[in-house]
Amino acid sequence: xxxxxxxxxxxxxxxxxxxxxxxxxxxxxxxxxxxxxxxxxxxxxxxxxxxxxxxxxxxxxxxxxxxxxxxxxxxxxxxxxxxxxxxxxxxxxxxxxxxxxxxxxxxxxxxxxxxxxxxxxxxxxxxxxxxxxxxxxxxxxxxxxxxxxxxxxxxxxxxxxxxxxxxxxxxxxxxxxxxxxxxxxxxxxxxxxxxxxxxxxxxxxxxxxxxxxxxxxxxx
Amino acid sequence: xxxxxxxxxxxxxxxxxxxxxxxxxxxxxxxxxxxxxxxxxxxxxxxxxxxxxxxxxxxxxxxxxxxxxxxxxxxxxxxxxxxxxxxxxxxxxxxxxxxxxxxxxxxxxxxxxxxxxxxxxxxxxxxxxxxxxxxxxxxxxxxxxxxxxxxxxxxxxxxxxxxxxxxxxxxxxxxxxxxxxxxxxxxxxxxxxxxxxxxxxxxxxxxxxxxxxxxxxxxx
Numbered sequence: 346x347x348x349x350x351x352x353x354x355x356x357x358x359x360x361x362x363x364x365x366x367x368x369x370x371x372x373x374x375x376x377x378x379x380x381x382x383x384x385x386x387x388x389x390x391x392x393x394x395x396x397x398x399x400x401x402x403x404x405x406x407x408x409x410x411x412x413x414x415x416x417x418x419x420x421x422x423x424x425x426x427x428x429x430x431x432x433x434x435x436x437x438x439x440x441x442x443x444x445x446x447x448x449x450x451x452x453x454x455x456x457x458x459x460x461x462x463x464x465x466x467x468x469x470x471x472x473x474x475x476x477x478x479x480x481x482x483x484x485x486x487x488x489x490x491x492x493x494x495x496x497x498x499x500x501x502x503x504x505x506x507x508x509x510x511x512x513x514x515x516x517x518x519x520x521x522x523x524x525x526x527x528x529x530x531x532x533x534x535x536x537x538x539x540x541x542x543x544x545x546x547x548x549x550x551x552x553x554x555x556x557x558x559x560x561x562x563x564x565x
Numbered sequence: 566x567x568x569x570x571x572x573x574x575x576x577x578x579x580x581x582x583x584x585x586x587x588x589x590x591x592x593x594x595x596x597x598x599x600x601x602x603x604x605x606x607x608x609x610x611x612x613x614x615x616x617x618x619x620x621x622x623x624x625x626x627x628x629x630x631x632x633x634x635x636x637x638x639x640x641x642x643x644x645x646x647x648x649x650x651x652x653x654x655x656x657x658x659x660x661x662x663x664x665x666x667x668x669x670x671x672x673x674x675x676x677x678x679x680x681x682x683x684x685x686x687x688x689x690x691x692x693x694x695x696x697x698x699x700x701x702x703x704x705x706x707x708x709x710x711x712x713x714x715x716x717x718x719x720x721x722x723x724x725x726x727x728x729x730x731x732x733x734x735x736x737x738x739x740x741x742x743x744x745x746x747x748x749x750x751x752x753x754x755x756x757x758x759x760x761x762x763x764x765x766x767x768x769x770x771x772x773x774x775x776x777x778x779x780x781x782x783x784x785x
Contacts, residue, residue, distance in 0.1 A: 451676050455759070484783075491783040498763075528766045536763030539675070543718075543756030546748045547780065555783035560767065563704075563711040563775035 349374060349406025351399055351421055353382035356438055357412035358389075359482035365390045367517055374402025374425065403429035408436070408513075409471075415441035415460050415538075416453050419467060430471040434506045437464050437534075438477045438485075440541050449545050452538060461534025465502065472506035474499055475534040476514070479544065481554035486518050488557075495557040496524045500533035526560065569594055569626025571619055571641055573602035576658055577632035578609075579702035585610045587737055594622025594645065623649035628656070628733075629691075635661035635680050636673050639687060650691040654726045657684050657754075658697045658705075660761050669765050672758060681754025685722065692726035694719055695754040696734070699764065701774035706738050708777075715777035716744045720753035746780065 350361040351374045364371045372395040375383050383396035395405070403409055403425035413421040418439050422430065441460040442450040454460055461475035476499035477485045484490055488497075497520055501507050507527055514520040528536070548554050570581040571594045584591045592615040595603050603616035615625070623629055623645035633641040638659050642650065661680040662670040674680055681695035696719035697705045704710055708717075717740055721727050727747055734740040748756070768774050 456671050456675050456762075491781050493781050495781040526767075526770070528763075528770060533766050536761075536766045539759040539762050541756075542676075542759050543748075546753050546756045547746075550746070550748060551782060553785040555785065557781050558778040559781050561711050561713050561715040561777050561779050562771055565773040565775065 346370070347372075347405055347407045349402040349409040349425075350412055351375075351402055351409065351425060352412035352414065352439070353380060353386060354412065354414065356482045356485070357410070358386055359486050360410050360412060360438075361386060361394065362390055363486035363518065365394050370405075371395070372397055372402040372405040374399040376421075376424070399425040400429060406433065408434050410436045410438060411464070412438050415439040416443055418460060419463060422464060422468060427468055427470070430468050432470060433472065434509055435464070435468070435471040435473045436477065436510060437461050437473050437475050440478050440538055442541065449542065449549075452541065455535065455539050457535075459532070459534035459538050461500070461531050461538070465531045472501070472503045473531060474501035474503075474506050474510045475531060475537055476500075476510055479537055479540050480557050481548075484555060484557055488518065488520050488524075490555045491557045493559070494521070494524055495559045496526055497557075498526050498528050498533070498537050500528040500531055500537065502530050566590070567592075567625055567627045569622040569629040569645075570632055571595075571622055571629065571645060572632035572634065572659070573600060573606060574632065574634065576702045576705070577630070578606055579706050580630050580632060580658075581606060581614060582610055583706035583738065585614050590625075591615070592617055592622040592625040594619040596641075596644070619645040620649060626653065628654050630656045630658060631684070632658050635659040636663055638680060639683060642684060642688060647688050647690070650688050652690060653692065654729055655684070655688070655691040655693045656697065656730060657681050657693050657695050660698050660758055662761065669762065669769075672761065675755065675759050677755075679752070679754035679758050681720070681751050681758070685751045692721070692723040693751060694721035694723075694726050694730045695751060695757055696720075696730055699757055699760050700777050701768075704775060704777055708738065708740050708744075710775045711777045713779070714741070714744055715779045716746055717777075718746050718748050718753070718757050720748040720751055720757065722750050
């Protein structure tokens, strides 16, 4: 499949590398066509990928992973171009973290709105699915780094897009479909992004990012 | 033990009833000395408790459960009186939920501050422990309504107070100490309270509140 990965950070790297490894055609997008981070990634996968601008990548991809830094996601997606996102599934992965006031980061948007919603509102014809933002990038692409069953959330306004994403997460990364929880429409992004402060605290407590939560359910 | 339970809602009721059942002396506090909600509770425990104002209850308690509606907690604790909270462990349970704009509720404070922090800042001599706010009140007092291991978070600035609270949660309600996770100082209240939007979404999805999360941890 032709896949765009927007963003050259840790998350974009992990996803793009995994997607190349399993045989997809991947174009990584960044602000400039030939960014140093992009070139580093391309070398790391022995040239088995492509790099370009956000627009180059988005035009190429049948599916788009938005792994940009959440504070800049809207700008990056504008650079990608609304026309290049039209009718495509857009996996919106980044969290709206603000590091400008030091650690721990705060959220640039929360409570009454979310980045997932902002992206869907701005790009009305993209099929936005908020997903993967609740776990570390190594857990995203290899859930078995955390033993046992553990859960991933997703949300979005388009049912068929969520069904596709669920299938891809299972086929590409090894998630179990029973462990993927559809929280409903895109407004559930609020809760998914507001999980970050607790995740960050747990990260600090545990000392590494290879953890996740499992939902335990009793009877009514 | 002499225990104050501030708040006559579902959470106050569940905690006060359980504490009476296991033999503690409980005084439930509300805005008025003889509130209808307080009287209803007193009847439900066959008179084996006491009711009074927030100040009556706080003066009585060696330990204080703040189960007031989060939007009103500061006002309720002011009515309880700083002097009645001094040097006492204050289990701050309520979440700062704002229902004034309909469902789902938003938080009255989040991201850069939290109710737990506000309470500790205002009542400097109280030993504030944020705890129990991440689960439904029936799970609080009987964790076995959710099968298997699942986790509870707490935080606060006073180490000995957190140790005491951990012991009480185990002895009184049946939590396992291994499942109680100390997230550090009171600023961790942010993450614990910001879990609410995801909890509410899961509640809506699952259809009942008898669920909790279990932390699954891999290796470094």
